[in-house]
Amino acid sequence: MSASAEPRRAVLYRMVMDKHVCPYGLKAKDLLQRQGFAVEDRWLTSRAETDAFKAQQDVRTTPQVFIGGERIGGYDDLRRHFGKTVADPKATTYRPVAALFAMTALMALAASHAVYGTPFTARAAEWFIGFSMAVLALLKLQNVESFATMFLNYDLLAKRWVPYSYIYPFAEGLAGILMIAGALAWLSVPIALFISLIGAVSVIKAVYVDRRELKCACVGGSSNVPLGFLSLTENVMMVLMALWTAAAATGLVATGM
Missing domain, CATH: 1.20.140 (Butyryl-CoA Dehydrogenase, subunit A; domain 3)
Incomplete structure (x- = not known):
């Protein structure tokens, strides 16, 4: 396979613990894969590890997505990055x-x-x-x-x-x-x-x-x-x-x- 045919790569940090798997992390991984990215899936397996990651990256939430070394953000930020709509919980709807x-x-x-x-x-x-x-x-x-x-x-x-x-x-x-x-x-x-x-x-x-x-x-x-x-x-x-x-x-x- 030529280098030009290789899938784009993304790094995903998400919480995967014995009693909790972050649903937004799963959504982010699925969205990346549907957009043609190969995902380097990095698990945060404890609360201490998660808190340390957030402090290191100066972020308040996980998951966090990185593409080309640039931090994209969480699931909503990823949707915006791909030009997709993000639901407003306060918006009126029929x-x-x-x-x-x-x-x-x-x-x-x-x-x-x-x-x-x-x-x-x-x-x-x-x-x-x-x-x-x-x-x-x-x-x-x-x-x-x-x-x-x-x-x-x-x-x-x-x-x-x-x-x-x-x-x-x-x-x-x-x-x-x-x-x-x-x-x-x-x-x-x-x-x-x-x-x-x-x-x-x-x-x-x-x-x-x-x-x-x-x-x-x-x-x-x-x-x-x-x-x-x-x-x-x-x-x-x-x-x-x-x-x-x-x-x-x-x-x-x-x-x-």
Whole structure:
């Protein structure tokens, strides 16, 4: 093999200990290899060795990557070096909601296919909204305190009666489960209508009237989803599902296929 065909080389210092292998070190090694580098993988196998390395190089973190004798830095610095994007943990994004709705839609289509032999049924549309409500409630229930804190920024009822911010995810989950089951419409419909109408009005006032830039608590209290169109869509979907369920319960529309 000619010298010109030899792979470029990089030196990687990363923590590899009995009880801890740095995940960013693994990511850095993988990225270097995918960029065509031969990696000289140097392990830091103890806390003392790691601290000594950081003191020697005057750095605060590991891993550390060197290319051509020049220190590139850690994993994020390496991504920037290769012109790749680095995620901003504080940036707002619609990705969590988009991923949730995509998965619940696929779940609904799969359930419809399993029950009716075809994914495209009226019941699939009902299940999509019911699954979405249940999963949204699940995300909120992972940390009710965090959800309630974010919810109090904009929900009109919660601002007047704080306990509602804790009740909301349980109510949403209950309504969603009952709608999936097609049971107790007399209970699921009022709950869904109540929370969704208040939610829709709250979003409209906060975003479109008061022009406030807030984060939505719809996928839990730690999300960076901006309050706005998707939040309003969630509430509108619940209103429509409640009205459809009420109509089905009274025989005005047919469910199933």
